[in-house]
Amino acid sequence: MIDAIWSFPVEAQVLPHHMHERLQADAEREGLLDVAYRTIDSPVGPLLLAATKEGLVKVAFDRQDHDAVLAALAEAISPRILRAPARLDAAVRQLDEYFTGGRQSFDLPLDFRLARGFRLSVLEHLPEIDYGHTESYAQVAAAAGSPKAVRAVGTACALNPLPVVVPCHRVVRSDGSYGQYAGGEEAKRTLLTLEAA
DSSP states (O other): OOSEEESTTSOOBOOOHHHHHHHHHHHHHTTOOOEEEEEEOOTTSOEEEEEOSSSEEEEEEGGGOHHHHHHHHHHHTOSEEEEOGGGGHHHHHHHHHHHTTSOSSOOOOBOOTTOOHHHHHHHHHGGGSOTTOOEEHHHHHHHTTOTTOHHHHHHHHHTOSSTTTSOGGGEEOTTSOOOOOTTOHHHHHHHHHHHHO
16 A cells, blocks of 8 residues: 555655654644545455545545555545545544444535546435335436436445445435446445344
8 A cells, every 4th residue: 555645656665653643743833735545444354534624525446456545536526645544533433333233314514526426426315224224226327316316326336436425325226236347246245244133
């Protein structure tokens, strides 16, 4: 995993711990830290979490290649990215509570800048699907205001920048089968089983 990223596409630097902490503190104090990130272990594998000052902007599964995700964030948001765990403490705490069955919804500031238009409408609806329940792609399309846009709902879920927190895993096919998921079918099964318990 990249330890620090600054000014992509310049080669990333791996810094000694004390230097990294000083860089992190200086960057935060000077307002130069645009995207903070950290990784956590979870029942669905390692997750990369990234946040801007506005809120959580990205949750990525290990299979999505965390280094590639960081490079894409540098391109889409800012090259001033640094491993800065403190900014993500609330997200980590709430995810831990969720994975241990103690939380059914998230109360975090979210930065939806990576989604627009109909995709954003879909993402805004997903938290309305109750914990332990599912909706079909067709039901979500209707709730998002475009009943015929079933494929677009699938795309919105596939490109959801905030999986788990914005629960696209609760969207299934009309026949009840899982459908695609950024974290893979096993991750989707794990999340739905957790919520059904």
